[in-house]
Ligand SMILES: O=P(O)(O)OC[C@H]1O[C@H](OP(=O)(O)OP(=O)(O)O)[C@H](O)[C@@H]1O
Ligand code: HPA
């Protein structure tokens with residue numbers, strides 16, 4: 001059995017499309033933060049694959065840290081965001097770029113922006129590979145966005161459905 005586990009999955013964004021866009025985002029981030037110390041903060045678990053590729057597309061001497069959150073059961077947001085793993089150290093005075101796989105309702109990002117602001121970083125911006133505008137419950141500023149996608153539950157490239165499918169190298173939609 002393959003990593004699709006017998007499900008029918010349609011490709012929404014191919015490996016090549018993802019790689020091309022991430023190269024563009026990396027070039028923009030490298031130019032915008034040139035001469036400034038930058039810390040990427042990956043939002044676990046969903047961002048792990050995007051962060052690994054984005055970090056290699058950024059030509060700066062950056063640092064990497066992670067914060068873990070959870071709020072989804074299956075394909076539904078519970079509306080309650082919980083931190084599962086905190087940052088490994090204080091971030092006061094640092095330029096932080098939050099790296100997220102998807103901004104869907106926006107509740108996770110809103111929670112994180114409020115939470116990190118209390119730690120007095122020099123700046124906090126958001127880089128999200130995906131945004132699903134049709135489902136937004138709150139508006140969050142995305143400084144670096146990969147793609148806007150339609151209102152479908154997507155899997156792969158870090159994103160899960162009940163914990164599975166994160167290891168697909170492309171972004172897909174499960175078909176009935
Ligand atoms: O905009 P929202 O509606 O809040 O949804 C986006 C968040 O939900 C997912 O994480 P999840 O809580 O499923 O945890 P995971 O990253 O471990 O899968 C995703 O990785 C984002 O972090
Ligand atoms: O479409 C999605 N797929 C996987 N995880 C998610 N978390 C929020 N939206 C999604």
Ligand SMILES: [Mg+2]
Pocket residue numbers: 046072159160
């Ligand atoms: Mg998830």
